[in-house]
Amino acid sequence: MPGYRAHLACALGLYGIVLFLVGSTLQSWMVGLGGLVAMGAGALFPDIDIKSKGQHYLYRIYALILIIVLFFYWRYSTQMWIDLIICIALITIAPMLARHRGITHSPPFIMLLGLGVWVIGAGLYPAHTATLFFYAVCFMLGALSHVWLDKRRIFFYK
Numbered sequence: 001m002p003g004y005r006a007h008l009a010c011a012l013g014l015y016g017i018v019l020f021l022v023g024s025t026l027q028s029w030m031v032g033l034g035g036l037v038a039m040g041a042g043a044l045f046p047d048i049d050i051k052s053k054g055q056h057y058l059y060r061i062y063a064l065i066l067i068i069v070l071f072f073y074w075r076y077s078t079q080m081w082i083d084l085i086i087c088i089a090l091i092t093i094a095p096m097l098a099r100h101r102g103i104t105h106s107p108p109f110i111m112l113l114g115l116g117v118w119v120i121g122a123g124l125y126p127a128h129t130a131t132l133f134f135y136a137v138c139f140m141l142g143a144l145s146h147v148w149l150d151k152r153r154i155f156f157y158k
Helices: 004-025 029-049 053-076 079-097 107-124 126-152
Strands: none
Touching: 004 029, 004 126, 029 053, 029 107, 029 126, 053 079, 079 107, 107 126
């Protein structure tokens, strides 16, 4: 079973391919950085349901995102930031209710989660539809690469 380093390395390589394909269409370097974070979070997401180093790092990423969102809520105090805080809470808590290699390792669930978050976000904030879609695709690709590595057993180290 690949460890978190293998999952992150695969996601980083995959993100390089994504940047090669669509990098010139990105609106700013911040969107590109957000895509990289989404890809890394997606690569670690399927193992959120088990105590591991990957889970530890994923929760650190979620904590960092939460701190940033709380800062923006404190600064701009709009409903959008409260919505994001609620989404982060649901995403971090929900997988803990499932068994390991259950729903979080299911490609249909990963696709539904990514597209569902994108549809809800695009409905609430239509001005950010393209950026949210990019983040959703990066997250889904990262998570699907995790599942693919687990099934292929390409790397045999932790």
